[in-house]
Amino acid sequence: MSVLEKALQMLERHPLCNHCLGRQFAFLAHGIENEEKGKTLKTMLLMEAQALASTKKTEAIRVLKILASNGFLKQAEEVLHQMRRRPPKKAVQTCFLCENRFEAVDELAKRAVEKLGEYEFNTFMVGVELPVDVEEREDEFKARFNVEYGENIRLEFGRLLARKIAGYSGKKLDYHKPDIVVLLNPMTKEIRLQVNPLYIAGRYKKLVRGIPQSKWICTKCGGKGCEKCNWTGKRYPESVEELITPPFLEATGGVKASFHASGREDVDARMLGKGRPFVIEISQPRKRFIDQKKLEEAVNAYAKGRVEVSDLQIVDKDFIRRVKKGEAAQKVYRVVVEFEKEVSDEDLKLLEQKLTGVIVKQRTPLRVLHRRADLTREKYIYEVKVKKLSPKKAEMRVRCQGGLYVKELVSGDEGRTTPSVSEILGQKAKPIKLDVLNVIM
Structure with missing residues (x-):
């Protein structure tokens, strides 16, 4: 069966937009967009029907009516009028596979960029969420027509949305370690942002004794507060972690800071010399473009001589493993x-x-x-x-x-x-x- 014959077979059974028809032949004619392929297939079918009209008029009219109804092709209606044939009655022209959602890609991308404007970032990735029934419908369609060269609907939505968002925002697409993942549902038009953590490494010195490295919950009350801990919920009033993290959260607008260090010293020991390597993991940061020197000064001012940090730098998640290996x-x-x-x-x-x-x-x-x-x-x-x-x-x-x-x-x-x-x-x-x-x- 030729490509045109298969395309006609699909349109005979279901209304399909240019994107969804062209997508069934996505891996043929590389470099041509699916929408363009779908439009070309419908145009070629229109031309064949017109050429067929002089010898097989009935068949030509049948094809033209399919193109006018399930192919949403106005030119097919015009040819039918020229042949003094009535076009099929117009039903609701909705694509069987995407429900015309490819028409809303541009609007969805603009809304996503507006939402992204609340955050500082350099790179992004797009994730597409689709209802189960949409994907099941496409799977059944591919099985029915033995589609060999098709592309998944999720992939086409993702590619088009990513391209639009990159164009409107000026940011780079990164499939490996993006700053933000934009999760979009083209069917419901819902947009969610998965803001990936920011990692800032450095070294800390603990200049006084009697401070634990991390927050130490009172063992008697489990952090609820009791007489033993003076109703603080903590065994010690402060820790290295608590003296370092607040300025990090303030500078980045994050919602949570996690502290990772290369081993730990005893509560009654000082950490001197160059300091101990650490990484602060900031969850959902709104700001990523941090002046590390100013942040260093802010932390040291906040800690008031008890703890000092130095050598702050932006790192990736893998750096945490390197720091943890440093325990040995x-x-x-x-x-x-x-x-x-x-x-x-x-x-x-x-x-x-x-x-x-x-x-x-x-x-x-x-x-x-x-x-x-x-x-x-x-x-x-x-x-x-x-x-x-x-x-x-x-x-x-x-x-x-x-x-x-x-x-x-x-x-x-x-x-x-x-x-x-x-x-x-x-x-x-x-x-x-x-x-x-x-x-x-």
Whole structure:
């Protein structure tokens, strides 16, 4: 069966607009739009009918009436008038497949651009939502006529809408990582925007002790508020996360900020040096074109010397995985150790020798056993340097694999960490001050 014969067969059964007729032959004659293909097919059928009129008038009239009714072709009506034949009575001229919704593509695109005007963005993607009955109807149509070269109705709507939106907005289409996904339903004319998150990375320093990295919910009331937490719902009044995120939300107009970091320091430890890598994930941001230097200044002013951020930059979602992998990166710690008895210079040299280039075995520390599985972990220490501060105090600098519990490296944690400072020197040792000096990524 030829292309024209199949097109006529389709029109004989169903009214079809140019888009929907042409779409059944979408993969033929590449580079020509479906609407143009549909129009051309109807025109060719009209020409064949006229040519046939001199020899097979009855057949010619039949084809012309099909084109006038189900093909919505005014020229076919005019030819019938010329042949002194009455055109078919006009019914409601609605396309069987799209219900004439391709006529509203331009209007829908303009409305989408108006809605997009509430957001800053560089790239977008279009998603088309269709009722199940529309797609089922097209599937049945394709099966009935054995359509071999057709394109899905959803794809044509998506392509045309994307082209229109790009033209009206001046923004780029991106199928991989768009800033915004425009979800449109051509049948109901509903428009929804899926605003993808904005990711801003940087490093933070925690300059004071007594602040957890993230919001710590009161364990007694579960965040509802009680006497133990002074009705705040929190174990600590503030956290690094809470000191950083508000300026990010204000600058971006987002609805939520999620905090991701490369590991965490203890509440009573400071984070110094270059700072710890982090990423802030902003949900539904209205603003994406951020002055990172001004944002950095705003965060540091808000945190009032307790926390500082630096090196802010826009990143993609994959950067979060890189930051999380950094939990196992090398860390450099400074810990002030207090001994039960006086220590000699020889004792401190022994510590350097015994703890440099060794693998430490640590069972989950007693202090975190309530929230972590009781496992034995092995962590490598690259280097230890010790400096005497007083007869019973020393400063240790430890460069080690991420995840090492440094406090327990000092105390031994009742034998759960070995080797340890206490074990090597044969006396009790306890950490009294701990700082993270570097996170090496």
